[in-house]
Amino acid sequence: MGIVFAPLGLVLVFTAAITPQWREGQARLSMTGPGSLLRSGAKGQGMGVRSGSVEALLLLRSDGLWESCLQVEHSELKQCWPVAGPYQRDPRVRLAQGLVLTSLFLCGTGIVLACIGVRCWTDLPLRGVAASGGLLVVTAGLLSLTALGVYTHNLRRLGMDPSQRISNPRFPHLSLHAAGSLYFGWLGSCLQVLGGSALLFSFKRPRCPTCPSGPELPVCPACRSCPEITNKTDMDVYEVSC
Secondary structure, three states: OHHHHHHHHHHHHHHHHHOOOOEEEEEEEEOOOOOOHHHHHHHHHOOOEEEOOEEEEEEEEEEOOOEEEEEEOOOOOEEEEEOOHHHHHOHHHHHHHHHHHHHHHHHHHHHHHHHHHHOOOOOOOOHHHHHHHHHHHHHHHHHHHHHHHHHHHOOOOOOOOOOOOOOOOOOOOOEEEEOHHHHHHHHHHHHHHHHHHHHHHHHOOOOOOEOOOOOOOEOOOOOOOOHHHHOOOOOOHHHHHO
16 A cells, blocks of 8 residues: 555656646736737637627636746637746745655655565565655655645735735736646645555564464564474465564
8 A cells, every 4th residue: 555655646746746737817808908919819819809899818827836827718829937926936835845845855765765665575574664664755745735735725825915916917807726736736645645654554563473382482484483383384475574
């Protein structure tokens, strides 16, 4: 469970981190200025919308941690750019960026340690190493959950200038809401916590029964100290993990 869930969670969180769909919004832009680039492009695509006597465009805005995009609805006109301005300088966005990057690093390191500790190609696992990897994976999941929580809680206020009511006067009616990347991040973070928690059980060693002929001797086959176990030829291979 840990070996499967941890990499899957890492892939989902990484996908959420690099995609610019943490929040989305729509805005209706009036094309009143002469020679407008958007107006000419939209007319070329046939996407002009008339609202009374004013022609308007319905724009779709999406933001991620490192990239923002603007697209005309039902059109191939789309422009993406690295985050900039008040949104980039917002301390909550920077906090989310740092937490996600730290989460990805810790989760990757934890998966490597877990693979070394589990050692599926040998009889005896390194339980401490596997459990340490699980601890890193759980920590990574909690960090990404924190980043997602901070971003979601402040989603409509990110990039807002405290001295103004709106962040960009060009889009006075931009309504923002959570987008698909957030859900990928939530799912991946939960998988990381579950997978890391499963690996944490490696800290607890299984309790082995005592040797029938000598109660003071352990029955663990790796010790080879109990005659009954040593002379047993059809011993189950899974008993070696004791």
